[in-house]
Amino acid sequence: MIGIDLIKTSRMNRLIERFGEKALLKFLCPDEINLVKNYKTASGFWAAKEACSKALGVGIGSECGFHDIQIEKTVKGAPILKFSKKIIDNFKITDSSLSITHDGEYAIAVVAIESSTTNKI
Numbered sequence: 001m002i003g004i005d006l007i008k009t010s011r012m013n014r015l016i017e018r019f020g021e022k023a024l025l026k027f028l029c030p031d032e033i034n035l036v037k038n039y040k041t042a043s044g045f046w047a048a049k050e051a052c053s054k055a056l057g058v059g060i061g062s063e064c065g066f067h068d069i070q071i072e073k074t075v076k077g078a079p080i081l082k083f084s085k086k087i088i089d090n091f092k093i094t095d096s097s098l099s100i101t102h103d104g105e106y107a108i109a110v111v112a113i114e115s116s117t118t119n120k121i
């Protein structure tokens with residue numbers, strides 16, 4: 001399963017300027033906020049969570065909330081995904097990959113998820 005998302009970074013900048021850390025807490029946990037260097041990083045994290053929910057085929061909502069997906073970094077600084085028990089159990093996730101990039105005014109994320117179930121159309 002694959003998901004992709006794109007966000008204009010100025011949108012996140014306005015959100016942070018208006019609401020500060022409170023805005024970040026809507027979609028990030030405190031450990032993730034510690035990884036955020038600036039509004040562009042926050043934009044990438046937003047795109048990653050949206051892309052992940054799309055890969056799951058449900059979007060952000062009752063089946064998968066922002067806080068069910070957590071972004072961490074490897075020792076080399078690469079982003080990785082961690083999931084809540086609810087998400088792992090409901091979607092039978094066995095592995096995932098995440099790539100985040102920034103270019104100009106945009107942040108883009110792509111997520112690939114492997115599952116032990118086959119969700120074919």
